[in-house]
Amino acid sequence: MSQTYDRGTVESYGRWREFSAGMWAWILHKFTGWILVGYLFTHIAVLSTATGVDPASAGAGATDLYTATLSGLESLLVVRFLEVGLLAVAVFHILNGIRLLFVDLGMGLEVQDKSFYASVILTGAITVASVPTFLGGAL
Amino acid sequence: MAEHYSSFRRGGTLWVLQRVTAVFLIGVLAFHFVLLHFVNHAAEITFLGTQARMSQWGYLATMWLFLVTATFHGVNGVYNALVNQGLTGTAKRVVGGVLALAGLLLIVQGTRVALAMSNVV
Numbered sequence: 001m002s003q004t005y006d007r008g009t010v011e012s013y014g015r016w017r018e019f020s021a022g023m024w025a026w027i028l029h030k031f032t033g034w035i036l037v038g039y040l041f042t043h044i045a046v047l048s049t050a051t052g053v054d055p056a057s058a059g060a061g062a063t064d065l066y067t068a069t070l071s072g073l074e075s076l077l078v079v080r081f082l083e084v085g086l087l088a089v090a091v092f093h094i095l096n097g098i099r100l101l102f103v104d105l106g107m108g109l110e111v112q113d114k115s116f117y118a119s120v121i122l123t124g125a126i127t128v129a130s131v132p133t134f135l136g137g138a139l
Numbered sequence: 140m141a142e143h144y145s146s147f148r149r150g151g152t153l154w155v156l157q158r159v160t161a162v163f164l165i166g167v168l169a170f171h172f173v174l175l176h177f178v179n180h181a182a183e184i185t186f187l188g189t190q191a192r193m194s195q196w197g198y199l200a201t202m203w204l205f206l207v208t209a210t211f212h213g214v215n216g217v218y219n220a221l222v223n224q225g226l227t228g229t230a231k232r233v234v235g236g237v238l239a240l241a242g243l244l245l246i247v248q249g250t251r252v253a254l255a256m257s258n259v260v
Contacts, residue, residue: 030220033213033216033217033220034217034220036213037213037214037216037217040209040210040213040245041241041245044206044245044248044249044252047252047256048248048251048252050186050189050252050255050256051251051252051255052255053186053255055186055190055258058185058186058187058190064186066186066189067184067185067186070181070182070184071182071184074181074182075182083176083181087172087176090168090172094165094168094169097161097164097165098165100161101158101161101162104158130176130177133176133177133180134176136180137180137182138182
């Protein structure tokens with residue numbers, strides 16, 4: 001017979017030393033989700049510089065606001081590092097999201113901790129491998 | 140026993156839509172990252188290059204669906220996170236309304252941006 005115990009509210013972060021792999025996965029998914037939705041609003045704000053561009057003059061030698069804004073941001077080294085961070089966040093959210101979809105389907109429940117560790121390791125590997133691409137031309 | 144909060148309602152439309160948009164976003168977010176960072180490097184992006192991509196109907200439609208699904212998935216995710224934290228009653232309705240309005244405004248502005256980038260209309 002199963003037993004119940006008072007685990008406190010689910011989001012009792014003060015118990016973080018007791019968290020299992022599944023709890024860390026849940027927290028990291030939420031954390032990366034907050035960053036991605038924040039970035040989505042910022043991204044559309046930056047891309048809004050395209051709304052004032054006259055397409056006829058965009059290729060006539062003069063630099064338009066959209067192109068100047070993007071190249072200006074890309075010339076900052078800190079932006080390149082932030083992009084690496086964004087990739088890490090997006091890759092983890094995707095991989096752990098696939099894991100969650102399988103769990104929702106009732107598949108892989110018995111290996112949900114191992115699939116979390118796999119998501120973390122694969123995120124790290126993809127992030128490290130992407131660093132040369134993101135920092136290319138900035139250093 | 141501790142009070143239990145959950146955004147989960149079996150058979151709930153929002154619950155299903157969160158999963159359906161997740162499946163779409165897995166592919167499109169990965170495609171977006173690869174195309175605009177690994178195939179075309181972000182530092183070399185120009186308005187004319189963006190316009191050339193966004194003037195293809197298939198690409199424009201994919202990016203617009205990306206905007207709509209990402210906005211829904213993100214805003215609904217924030218709402219779920221706040222409900223998990225114990226948001227109830229009037230505060231829950233107000234937060235839900237504010238998030239829905241913010242999402243709607245983002246889709247409107249994103250659509251304006253997409254059309255400004257494209258020459259199909």
